[in-house]
Amino acid sequence: MTQLAQIKAFTKPLIANLAKLGISNLQGLLLHLPLRYIDETHITAIRDLRMGDSAQVEGEIVHAEVSYKPRKALIARLEDASGQLTLRFLNFYPSQIAALKVGNQLRVYGEVRSGFFGYEMVHPSCKAVGQKTQVAETLTPVYPTVAGLTQPNLRKAVGIALALDQLPETLPASVYQNMRLPSFSASIHALHKPLPDADLQALENRSSPYWQRLAFDELLAQQLSMRKHYARRRSVSAPQFKLSKTLISALLKSLPFALTRAQQKVAMEIQQDLTQPHPMQRLLQGDVGSGKTIVACMAALQSIENGWQVALMAPTEILAEQHYRKMLTWLTPLNIQTAWLTGSQSKKEREAALSKIADGSAQFVVGTHALFQDAVKFKNLGLAIIDEQHRFGVHQRLALRQKGQPEPHQLMMSATPIPRTLSMSYYADLDVSVIDELPPGRTPIVTKLISDTRRDEVLQRVREACLQGNQAYWVCPLIEESEALQLTTANDTFALMQAEFPELKVGLIHGRMKPAEKQAVMAAFSAAELQLLVATTVIEVGVDVPNASLMVIEHAERMGLSQLHQLRGRVGRGATKSMCILLYQNKLSETARARLKVIYESNDGFQIAQADLHIRGPGELLGVRQSGVPMLKIADLERDVYLLEAAKAKADQLLQQYPQQVEQHLERWMSSAGDLVKV
Ligand code: ADP
Ligand code: MG
Secondary structure: OOEHHHOOOOOHHHHHHHHHOOOOEHHHHHOOOOOEEEOOOOOOOHHHOOOOOEEEEEEEEEEEEEEOOOOOEEEEEEEEOOEEEEEEEOOOOHHHHHHOOOOOEEEEEEEOEEEOOEEEEEOOEEEEOOOOOOOOOOOEEEOOOOOOOOHHHHHHHHHHHHHHOOOOOOOOHHHHHHOOOOOHHHHHHHHHOOOOOOOHHHHHOOOOHHHHHHHHHHHHHHHHHHHHHHHHHHOOOOOOOOOOOOHHHHHHHHOOOOOOHHHHHHHHHHHHHHOOOOOOEEEEEEOOOOOHHHHHHHHHHHHHHOOOEEEEEOOOHHHHHHHHHHHHHHHHHHOOOEEEEOOOOOHHHHHHHHHHHHHOOOOEEEEOHHHHOOOOOOOOEEEEEEOOHHHOOHHHHHHHHOOOOOOOEEEEEEOOOOOHHHHHOOOOOOEEEEEOOOOOOOOOOEEEEEEHHHHHHHHHHHHHHHHOOOEEEEEOOOOOOOHHHHHHHHHHHHHHHHHHOOOOOEEEEOOOOOHHHHHHHHHHHHOOOOOEEEEOHHHOOOOOOOOEEEEEEOOHHHOOHHHHHHHHOOOOOOOOOOEEEEEEOOOOOHHHHHHHHHHHHOOOHHHHHHHHHHHHOHHHHHHHHHOOOOOOOOOOOOOOHHHHHHHHHHHHHHHHHOHHHHHHHHHHHHHHOOOOOOO
16 A cells, blocks of 8 residues: 655655645545635636536736725726626735735636626636746646645645556456446546536436445445455354253243344344354344343343353443343342443442353353453453443444453444444444344334423423322433533533422433432432433433433434433333423524424334434434444435445455455555554
């Protein structure tokens, strides 16, 4: 891979500027593609200008003045054989006054607007011209850039890169020709330097075949690398478990409910994986409340029955604690030894837990991020379970996997459903199981959208619900910019609620409290000693208090859809009819309104995630997974679905028949995208 530093024409400052754009090698520069284009390939007669057009005009300056009314401006008149055009500059340098002197020959480019004296251009770009100045032969690209790197310099850099002509084809001709796509080299040239008659609209909205070819290549690279990860797993060995004979059936007998059909199905998929000699990497997906925990527990029992330890990791201390309690009620009757590990334990507790983990006497370990720290040594970790997997980065999951020798099986859980295109692309290296039904007997949650001006009615409703023996959450507005402000808001809201409801017991929970304090509050709320819980979004994941049946979310318009859905999933867990009230500020933007409408109309996490993908792009749904996983830069999972399907269909064939080209292809696309972490 040619580094820019190896090319003579690239100076140190230029290399430094390109680095700011994330470009360090030739491929990266060639794949830095224009946002739009300027047409400087011909000169338009002033008489033929049309409003709104961007055009290039050439003529002589016949008048120039700095006027002060209505505000300071440099105004000039440019004349060609067909007419006159006003040029107007609101901010200008002395050098520009000099350039616009009467008698100068200029070529200007800008957007045509109608002004007081007929057509005008505001801040056109200007060039002095002589007799022999030629018009551009190709459309002029406009690139994304950073301060310090001008468009002309960036164009020059790309020009040098193109001239080196290092654009070997990595696909067999039959593959792209059958799809009616151009070659890689033709695409790169056509996008950086389109011919004057190119379809500008198709170039700018990225529907042109040249863009499609590159989108296909990018999606294909992603498919190929995912397949390689997948194949890698088949070559690695993992502890092989027999199916459970005693523990799982003992657990199921002790439950007050029967598994749903969907739970049974995914439990079987997981149990089969665990009988394999290769590490499982399965994503267990199911809407909030679909009952993933019990399924994870069954997998754990299979591991334990085979003599291997299990670790369950959760993203927050509240959630880890809740899992731990639940596991205790399920596992203690089965005589299984557990341990608990978090960052906030006392040294003594921690050391006791560590030694039980190291000597194997702890069969099931529950904890937070603390689990993958260096000091934690398992005797024989057979299965790592990760709840709310999108809260963890790939590195963290990798660290947990490395705690086992041989490599442990991995079960990841997520309540944020993954739209089909995402699971076909970013998650293609994982096996996926879906729990697609909720346990019976749940009453659907009623969602209401209420303007903040009707806050009094909402308070009244909270009062009634609590006095009737139910419990409620009041979720404080999310303030992303400042954690300090978030804390103040939580404290203020708490004080307001206490003043508003002297007859109720009100609690407060937020992210900055000490873990022990948080635990105490959650325990009091679970035991119904508190009736109203004022909370920040720390309760978003996993918190399970079935008696809570009302939730009010302030400033709902600030939150992501999947986040709102998660929050809302904290109610509707018991037999009482539940309600979620989304309070919004009156001035809603169009997008905010559209988003809230989705959450109001749908209770289906899958639809909601799809809408989130549409509105905010994959980054939000992927969560921290994106750190370390190259994001698609060219392809768009909505626009390019058929290319994604084609890439998926072609990947296996290419791996088998053209291994060398596959390597080249991956090198091109992965090296320009940054490090590829093995997921
Ligand atoms: P999530 O998928 O959101 O993690 P949980 O595993 O926390 O959901 O389950 C939500 C609640 O439903 C828990 O109280 C759990 O014990 C209960 N539950 C799980 N499976 C069933 C079932 N088949 N029938 C009835 N209740 C169930
Ligand atoms: Mg859960």
